[in-house]
Amino acid sequence: MTTAGPAGPAPRVPGPRPAAATGAAGPREPRRAVAVLASVLDQAASSLTNILVLVLAARLSSADGFAAFSMVYVAFSVLLGANMAYVGQTVVLERGAGLGAVCRSAVAFTGLGSLVAGALLAVAGLVLAGPSGGAFLALGAVLPLVLCQDGLRYCFSALRQPQRALAADTLRLACVLGALLPQPHGTGPGRLVLVWGLSAVPALALGLWLLRPFVAGARADVRPYLRRGHLGQRFLVEFAVGNGSSQLAVFGLGVVATPLAVGALRGATTLFGPLNVLFNSANAFGPPLLGRFRGKRAVVRATAALGGVLALVGAGWGAVLYALPDRLGRQLLGATWSSAAALLPATGAQYAVMGLGTCALLTLRVLSPKATLSVQVVFSVLSVAFLLAGYVLWGAAGAAWGLALGSALKAAAAWSRVARLTPTAEPAEPAPAPAA
Known part of the structure; x- marks a missing residue:
């Protein structure tokens, strides 16, 4: 996750690098098309796992039990996103011959950090009473397993081996289904959390085994993660602002709007879940793939083309949903469909421009990682203001x-920032390290 060297300098413009972190003798990289497909499928497997966990928990639990499980799962989702921002997003920016040490250090820091967080969750579980306390206690016990297993995805991304992440996450999906499906109806939230967490052990073991050829002989160093100015600190603030602004938007809309309006907006955005898989894949696995391009111009051309494709996919998906017959729509969203359908043109437009904005931020993340924070902070707050103002003026459609x-x-501000970046000279090829 940290940049090469103990001081953690910011990543440079992508340039050529060896075929694998372990040198010429290491595993070969897959073709670009294969790598892109494996990246998307891996993100889909991870997203599907999270969705099915909630679906199965809802079917197996009582209303009160699922409420406790949901509260614990929200806490896990926040910790997962924070680890992704602080560790994962900086790991995928790395390149060079020292990736083995970077990945070993990232796994070690994730393990240590999750042990501390797990201990705090366990204490909270002991303090709380009832099913919620048992669920938090179980989450504290399994947190290191689930966070380390998810963190391996970013190591494989940095190593340009997404097919290995896909193998581990596919096993994770299979183990979750195999562990939760046999549980009896009425299973308590604590047991569900424990079973879900322990089901990550096979995938974690497989991921560590697949990572072993790349980290053999490398030493872990977690000190750069604790130093002031570490790049992950900026990404963590971005995550907090983005996640916080979205929750604030929902809360604010719930205060000034009717429950029907909130449900309609939630229902419309739920239908665009497949596009979130594509956007998350671009953020998680885009930087290593862009490392194949030389210089700012080539990187911008690639991300602009990708942004155009994602925008067309977003607009097309919105058109498909808008043309969906009411009978099928009601099967998807039930009674919420009639109100959500009216918002599909606006939500489709939002996801179309989100495709452009995602690729603009991805470009900044690769070429100038520190340039994304101000864009994220300012326009996340503006989005909340526009949502509330739109509802006051034109109701749910205005929101x-x-x-x-x-x-x-x-998106416009991010691409404007990209245009103002000064091209950086190609980095020179590093001299080969002396033989031990």
Whole structure:
């Protein structure tokens, strides 16, 4: 996760690097098309796992039990996102011959950090009473397993081996289903959390085994993660602002709007879940793939083309949903469909411009990682303001168009920032290290 060297300098413009972190004798990289497909499938497997966990927990639990499970799972989701921002997003920016040490250090830091967080969750579980306390206690016990297993995805991304991440996450999906499906109806939330967490052990073991050829002989060093100015600190603030602003938007809308409006907006955005898989794949696995391009111009051309494709996919998916017959729509969202369908044009426009904005931020993340924070902070707050103002003026449809406007302005600001970046000279090939 940290950049090469103990001081952790910011990543340079992508340049050529060896075929694998272990040198010429290491495993070969897959073709670009294969790598892209494996990256998307891996993100899909990870997202599907999270969705099925909630679906199965809802079917197996009582109403009160699922409420406790959901609260614990929200806490896990926040910790997962924070680890992704602090560790994963900086790991995928790494390149060079020292990737073995980077990956070993990232896994070690994730393990240590999750042990501390797990201990705090266990204490909270002991203090709380009832099913929620038992669920938090179980989460504290399994947190190191689930966070380390998820963190391996970013190591494989940095190593340009997404097919290995896909293998581990596919096993994770199979183990979750195999562990939760046999549970009896009425299973308590503590037991569900424990079973879900322990089901990560086979995938964690497989991931560590697949990572072993790349980290053999490398030494772990977690000190750079604790130093002031570490790049992950900026990404963690971005995550906090983005996640916090979205929760604030929902809370604010719930205060000033009717429950029907909130449900309609939630329902419309739920239908665009497949596009979130594509956007997350671009953020998680894009930087290593962009390392194949030389210089700013080539990187911008690649991300601009990808942004255009994602924008077309977003607009096309919105058109497909808008043309969906009411009978099929009600099977998807039930009674919420009639109100959500009216918001699909605005939500489709939002996801179209989100495709452009995602690729603009990805470009900044690769070429100038420190340039993304200000864009994220300013326009996340503006999106909340536009959402609330849109609802006051035009109801639920206005709120949806307000979100679309905020996403469009963020995309425009990010691409404007990309255009102002000064091209950096290609880094020279590093001299070979002396033989031990």
